[in-house]
Amino acid sequence: MSSTNRTDVFDEAPLLERARAGDARAFTELVNRYERRIFRLAKHITQNEEDAEDVLQETFLKAYSHLGEFQGQSKFYTWIVRIAVNESLMKLRKRKSDRMVSLDETIDTGEEMVVREIAVWDGNPEQRYSQEELRQILEKAVDSLRPPFRTVFLLRDVEELSTEETAALLDLSVPAVKSRLLRARLQLREKLTRLFKRKGDDVFAYL
Amino acid sequence: MYLLTCKDFLSELNEYLDESADPELRAQLEQHVNDCPNCWVVVDTTKRTLQIFKNLEPQDIPERVHRRLTEALQRKIAAGPPSAASR
Numbered sequence: 079m080s081s082t083n084r085t086d087v088f089d090e091a092p093l094l095e096r097a098r099a100g101d102a103r104a105f106t107e108l109v110n111r112y113e114r115r116i117f118r119l120a121k122h123i124t125q126n127e128e129d130a131e132d133v134l135q136e137t138f139l140k141a142y143s144h145l146g147e148f149q150g151q152s153k154f155y156t157w158i159v160r161i162a163v164n165e166s167l168m169k170l171r172k173r174k175s176d177r178m179v180s181l182d183e184t185i186d187t188g189e190e191m192v193v194r195e196i197a198v199w200d201g202n203p204e205q206r207y208s209q210e211e212l213r214q215i216l217e218k219a220v221d222s223l224r225p226p227f228r229t230v231f232l233l234r235d236v237e238e239l240s241t242e243e244t245a246a247l248l249d250l251s252v253p254a255v256k257s258r259l260l261r262a263r264l265q266l267r268e269k270l271t272r273l274f275k276r277k278g279d280d281v282f283a284y285l
Numbered sequence: 286m287y288l289l290t291c292k293d294f295l296s297e298l299n300e301y302l303d304e305s306a307d308p309e310l311r312a313q314l315e316q317h318v319n320d321c322p323n324c325w326v327v328v329d330t331t332k333r334t335l336q337i338f339k340n341l342e343p344q345d346i347p348e349r350v351h352r353r354l355t356e357a358l359q360r361k362i363a364a365g366p367p368s369a370a371s372r
Contacts, residue, residue, distance in 0.1 A: 198326055
């Protein structure tokens with residue numbers, strides 16, 4: 079499995095060219111590079127391991143079939159993220175039941191942005207916790223966000239799509255993406271600060 | 286210059302963090318964060334929140350899942366090249 083998971087540290091144009099020409103090994107290399115991130119994204123959106131497996135498979139099968147349509151204006155990774163998000167949303171729609179909150183649920187835009195925890199963090203959590211502990215903390219925090227906030231946060235701040243790309247993909251307006259992202263960021267900041275703050279440093283909440 | 290309240294500042298927090306504010310707003314946001322210890326802490330902890338998520342490496346996928354994917358792809362590849370190759 080690839081040790082690199084960033085989309086911007088290597089030039090993958092030659093690899094893509096080979097994959098497009100039918101070189102199966104080149105395509106497999108692209109899959110190995112991105113399967114972990116696509117699986118993580120699908121798990122966060124669907125909140126279901128089996129669905130995430132299906133999404134992972136469908137994403138790369140579709141990517142292979144439609145490789146000729148990928149024109150290279152966006153990064154290959156952004157292109158497969160789009161496929162994976164669409165597949166994940168389809169899963170959600172199919173499985174829509176009472177316990178699932180729809181991604182299109184109406185957001186009360188009048189809701190205040192509350193900031194309760196104002197405290198500096200105690201050192202660097204990345205040094206204080208193991209990768210595994212940190213992963214569990216962060217994944218739990220993301221999964222506790224309401225779906226409309228969670229998906230926008232994942233696409234903008236984890237997968238690094240632009241506001242416009244996120245809006246188009248989720249069929250939202252640009253202001254809606256911005257407002258959801260702000261809430262998501264503040265909520266995550268709040269959750270992490272509760273865990274990572276320096277003890278005795280609490281300041282009265284404001285707003 | 287119009288002085289921002291903390292609430293004004295927070296509503297523009299994305300623009301501040303993403304450096305997407307126009308120069309005039311940017312200057313107002315800078316001034317507020319320099320003068321307001323609470324907002325400074327919010328900015329600092331939000332930046333660190335985003336950074337820590339960006340740094341997180343995804344977990345390896347279960348071997349079974351990887352195998353299932355690989356096998357499905359092999360079947361697909363055996364069935365024919367991607368559309369670009371046939372054009």
